[in-house]
Amino acid sequence: MTGPAREDLSGGAPAVLLREVSFQYGSLASAGAGHQVLRDVDLRVEQGDYIAILGPNGGGKTTLLRLILGLVRPSSGSVRVFGRDPSQALSLVGYVPQLTTSAGDFPASVLEVVLMGRIGHGGPRGGRRRDRETALEMMSRLGISELASESVSSLSGGQRQRMLIARALVGSPRLLLLDEPVASVDSASQDSVYTIFHELNESGVTILMVTHDVGAVSTQIKSIACMNVQLFRHGEKLLEADLARAYGCPVDLITHGVPHRVLGTHSRSADDQ
């Protein structure tokens, strides 16, 4: 199932291509009355890119990811993933949802949850052992192999986040979608998580990350955009003007001399306004 899909990728279609995409909640009957989440978004992410999309909470970032995953359909415009309809590209995409949306209190072990990422990717029958090996290997890479038989409800936020990253990676995705991937990871493990993303990107995996935290953007990203209902800019450098338009307030871009950060955190004065 994944075999022929992999070969098609050499065609060089963009990993993600959005054309004039708008999205609003509410039924068609009440068109125009619904809350507009995205307006006329154009986005082109080439294969091999590592892009961060910054924007305030409620700015439509998660909706953007759900459109790329085919979980929702745009009200207008088109979404293509590796040149095809999102529903036809699911086996190529790995998804790390925001931590708050996944059940914390559920009777499952960490290994079981990581293995869920292999369903639909596992190839022919009898691949159970291979699934297990892949899962354990990914867990050791993320430093959570000793948690394999722990219950998910006993994990800390950072451990659960790494479990969800492992779950997305065991399907060997060509495009990785990350929703606030380091929101609850402590800063020491942030570095190790970013190293893994960097290595994946080096090996050819396209990464699209959305976050509201300007300080969470790593130096390894290749392009950046700002988003609040509309997508503001999309290039290699981040301009304070774009950030200000997305957040609706001035945002200072100050480096703290922290090696893995290009940007400072939201300044106090900006918050006050």
Next chain:
Amino acid sequence: MTEALGHAFMQNAIAAAMLGSIACGVVGTLVVVNRMSALTGSIAHAAFGGLGLSYLVGIHPLAGAALFSLGSGLGIGAISSCNPKRSDTVIAAFWAIGMALGLVFIRLAPGYAVDLMSYLFGSILSVTRSDLLLMASLDVVILALVGALFRRLVAVSYDPEFARANGLRVRALFMLMVCLTALSVVMLVRIAGLIMVIAMMTIPASVARLFLRTVRAMMILSVALSAAFMLAGLALAWVLDLPTGAVIILVSGLVYFLALLAARTGRARRASESLQAQ
């Protein structure tokens, strides 16, 4: 007590308890981890409409019940998948509408609905050979489907959004769980009655949930607990000359609250031990 075991009806009752506990444990675990207790209650009460209909048109009561519980389950599933926030009221509406239809059908039917009480409150002692055959076939269907789709069912229960993004047919799997619940309810109506069946479907799995940490283990313990509750209830009801369905539910309820207490004190003890260790 021992001479009771010689009666054919008692042997049938014990067999029914064993067969029913498989559905209770396996499907009940899915109900509990998906928080579908209210849905289960609604499906069970809607089955009353089917019982009424079967009196009116003269079909087998369980066939009418199956028709209505499957129909209401699929209806609730379809409406709430369009709008999840509506599921609460949809569940309540189907619950009451099913009961109301049942009463209207029974009023319209000629004669007197004699064994209606046995479906409302259950009568494990009147289970027949053909009931047992039906229960056994339903168990086979449940075990085959849950066994074949186990990993998918657990993945959908844990995180439906990720499962969908991973290419699983989430709505179909959810509807399958609803149908399995409806069929289990019909099967257990003979034992505990449609009013109390919700307890049979949820209490064993809820007790298992307190002490176990995987869905598979929960299913196994729930089957054992259901069987134990039913056999203990059956024996007590026989000795005390009380209605069996009610005694089975009371035994289950008592164990549930004791288990809650045990889990609570266990947690408190572990917490104080880890405090002392520091």
